[in-house]
């Protein structure tokens with residue numbers, strides 16, 4: 001049995017990608033499982049989805065804790081916590097154009113999935129490229145090299161109206177996937193240490209949340225940040241729609257709090273003034 005974890009952000013099609021991959025393996029004759037794990041179900045929040053495939057029925061029923069393959073749908077680098085889940089000798093597949101200048105006890109492969117999505121006009125409602133299906137092309141090349149036709153069948157069956165552009169993206173992800181060779185100068189990946197348990201644990205008397213929304217610094221989820229221009233009129237319409245309350249108006253001037261801005265882009269979409277605010281990629 002092989003186990004794969006897809007990681008990304010809410011709204012990037014991570015769950016759909018896991019279902020398409022499971023369908024692909026099922027069509028190729030494997031037994032499969034696919035299921036997601038959400039924390040708070042919010043656009044931009046970290047999300048994982050799991051895929052298992054095997055030649056025989058799968059009896060394991062819990063989330064994948066140690067994976068053979070980690071597929072990173074977001075164009076941002078994987079977190080140390082996500083990398084810790086990869087077994088020695090496993091594989092990390094990145095949505096990335098340039099080298100990931102690190103080494104670890106696993107292989108690294110990458111495909112320019114976001115670029116491919118943009119070239120095929122596969123965009124989210126906010127206009128961001130959805131690299132999920134292009135990354136699936138890379139996954140299939142590395143995990144089921146004869147399976148591109150089967151992936152195309154799965155995409156056509158599921159996506160119907162948008163199947164054509166997604167099949168094209170999957171083909172390009174398959175073709176443009178490269179394995180990364182280690183070079184001198186690549187830094188070893190620093191894996192996060194195990195979390196040490198402090199003191200004896202006892203169950204709470206009733207379910208409680210120990211943190212409020214002020215304590216959750218959603219700014220760490222951002223792949224993009226809004227930038228105001230001098231065309232901003234200070235109308236504060238964007239502040240009404242910001243789901244994180246990250247926009248404030250004080251004495252007529254607008255401020256955006258990077259600690260809480262999760263980069264969803266809603267402010268750019270709702271702004272009535274052309275070019276008053278634009279999303280820019282956060283430097284990795």
Ligand code: SF4
Pocket residue numbers: 228231232233234235236237238239254270271272273276277
């Ligand atoms: S960015 Fe747009 S919506 Fe926000 S205050 Fe400026 S003009 Fe208004």
Ligand code: SF4
Pocket residue numbers: 225226241242243244245246247256260261262263264265266267268
């Ligand atoms: S400031 Fe804009 S991008 Fe940031 S969370 Fe609010 S609406 Fe989303």
